[in-house]
Amino acid sequence: MNPYSPPGAEAYASTTDPRYGMTEAGVVPQGAIERLRETRPWVMFLSILAFIATAFIVMMAFFVGAMGLVADHGQNRAMALLALVYLPIGLVYVYPGIKLWTFGSAIGRLMRTRSTVDLEAALGEQKSFWKYCGIAVIVMFALYFAAAIGAAMYFTLNADRHTF
Numbered sequence: 001m002n003p004y005s006p007p008g009a010e011a012y013a014s015t016t017d018p019r020y021g022m023t024e025a026g027v028v029p030q031g032a033i034e035r036l037r038e039t040r041p042w043v044m045f046l047s048i049l050a051f052i053a054t055a056f057i058v059m060m061a062f063f064v065g066a067m068g069l070v071a072d073h074g075q076n077r078a079m080a081l082l083a084l085v086y087l088p089i090g091l092v093y094v095y096p097g098i099k100l101w102t103f104g105s106a107i108g109r110l111m112r113t114r115s116t117v118d119l120e121a122a123l124g125e126q127k128s129f130w131k132y133c134g135i136a137v138i139v140m141f142a143l144y145f146a147a148a149i150g151a152a153m154y155f156t157l158n159a160d161r162h163t164f
Contacts, residue, residue, distance in 0.1 A: 026115060026116050026117075027114050027115070027116070028110065028114050028115070028116055028118075028119045030114075032119070033110060033111055033114060036107045036110060036111075036122065037107065037111055039107065040104050040107040040108065040111075043100050043103055043104040043107070044100070044101070044104040046100055047097050047098075047100035047101040047104060048097075050093045050094070050096050050097030050100065051093075051094075051097045053090075053093045054090050054091070054093040054094050054097065056090075057086055057089055057090030057093070058086070058087065058090040058091075060086055060090075061083040061084075061086030061087045061090060062083065064079050064080075064082050064083045064086060065079070065080050065082075065083030065084075067079055067080075068080030068081070068082065068083065092136070095132055096129055096132055096133065099125055099128050099129035099132065100129055102125045103122060103125035103126050103129060106118060106121045106122035106125050107122050109121070109122075110122055
């Protein structure tokens with residue numbers, strides 16, 4: 001420590017100083033890599049679950065659509081149209097699954113290289129995932145609000161037909 005340096009100068013010490021967890025410029029500290037290494041199995045697990053959910057929902061869309069097409073009654077043919085609702089719902093799960101997978105892969109690269117470039121790539125994928133989740137929540141709340149308004153209007157306009 002330099003006795004002539006101003007108080008608090010240690011806070012601005014070089015990032016290559018071993019006291020701050022980095023041994024050379026551009027190398028990510030082992031503690032940060034360890035936290036991400038512990039996170040990686042869960043990230044990959046949730047990514048795989050997103051892909052499985054997509055597959056199940058898309059299969060359900062095709063099953064419901066096929067059942068609706070072979071139905072004898074015109075009323076049951078509405079099931080075929082229901083398949084058009086299931087497909088977009090299933091596809092909603094693809095993007096977060098991809099983002100989680102690429103985040104997990106970037107963590108794997110970071111564990112091998114300890115490069116700040118790979119750390120930035122991993123954090124960029126994580127940011128994209130959370131941004132998508134935030135937008136999805138906003139859209140879902142808007143849809144719930146619209147459905148509640150629509151249901152209230154329907155029951156208000158048809159109050160004489162419905163008894164509770």
